[in-house]
Amino acid sequence: MNQSVLTGKGLLADQEEVMDQSVRLRFLSEPDMIEAGVLDMEGCLEAVEDAFELLSKGDYLMGGPSENDHGHLIWFPKEKRGENMPVAGPDRRFCAMIAYLGGDYNLCGQKWYGSNIANRDRGLPRSIHSIILNDADNVKPLAFMSGNLLSQMRTGAVPGVASKYLAKESAETVGIIGAGMIGKTTLLGISTAIQGIKKVYVYDAYRSASESFAKYAQEELGLETVIVDNVHEAVENIDIINIAASGEELPAIDTSLLKEGSLLCLTGTPNFTSDDWIKDVEIYADNWKSHKVFIDEMDYPREGVKEEILSWAPSAPVIKALHEGRFTEDKIKDLGDVVTGKVSGRTNQDDKIIFITNGLAVEDVAWGKKILDRANEKNIGQILSFWDDKQYWLK
Secondary structure (H helix, E strand, O other), X not given: OOOEEEOOOOOEEEHHHOOOOOEEEEEEOHHHHHHOOOOOHHHHHHHHHHHHXXXXXXXXXXXXXXXXXXXXXXXXOOOOOOOOOOOOOOOOEEEEEEEEEOOOOOEEEEEEEEEOHHHHHHOOOOEEEEEEEEEOOOOOEEEEEEOHHHHHHHHHHHHHHHHHHHOOOOOOEEEEEOOOHHHXXXXXXXXXXXXXXXXXXXXXXXXXXXXXXXHHHHHOOOOEEEEOXXXXXXXXXXXXXXXXXXXXXXXXXXXXXXXXXXXXXXXOOOEEOOHHHHOOOEEEEOOHHHHHHHHHHOOOOOOOHHHHHHHHOOOHHHHHHHHOOOOXXXXXXXXXXXXXXXXXXXXXXXXXXXXXXXXXXXXHHHHHHHHHHHHHHHOOOEEEEEEOOOOHHHO
């Protein structure tokens, strides 16, 4: 006897027409992710560059009516509204970053994370991430992954791709402000993308962090490393600078110290000490549309929204200046358009370039898909079943 089932399109169909009614996914722990190659920076650079190309072609979607939201955030209030409700604090939020990525990827995904800088006192990372990937058509979940290493690697790969297209040809030195894991993956991304890197200058508010970073750069990457005592020394006369610091006190950057031909990547939030920085720099973005969403949100009628965005958005100086009308957005170009050749990258070896990032869900989806493919091929991780061929949803 034929039984009818409800298809994903909401229509009744004969059971024999439905090929696979099971819903199973691959679970990948952090050790599984490592086994599947999540620390492979060359592969990660390739995936992130693919994402930029698809951004330029418009073959993607992200959250919200803008289709370009960084993510959907839980904004904690300054005062409790319930007995156990958390209150606002430095880097304290939850965020769901959602995306569809087209091309050969053709899947949907989400990075879900919570962030609280107080975690450092608990022996935990500031933020904890998980990745979910779904089939874009039948909507089945394909994977549930531990996301911290994946997120750190793709974050480091972004300034790597930017350096490939925007750094001057003779770049040899890197300045790292913020010596945490993102600082390390950023240096890995840049030095993998730019073969001529020879020397790195590192600054962190905690000397012990700088010392750990220096050991990594010297022993793992073979780079001469200099620990500096202030932010200025990690900026002045440096070819490529990356900021990846977090916390209540933002690193103060004097942009007049930028040398001709330098590239400043904003992976973390800086405080520019002067408004004059706009005059003599070129600005490129990972995806300018996603930064414009922040500008719209800053006018939302809720106390503290503008201040909170400017406290953690890596592009804070740029969106603040634009919000105040100090320049127009036609000054900004997208890196994806450079990758596809729609616009030029560096045309003058003496130009000073600022590259702003936002953290894009399409990047997580791209690298997550590559890792899932490797895990499927090598049967890494565990297969978890929501249900098999039994039609539980019809009972």
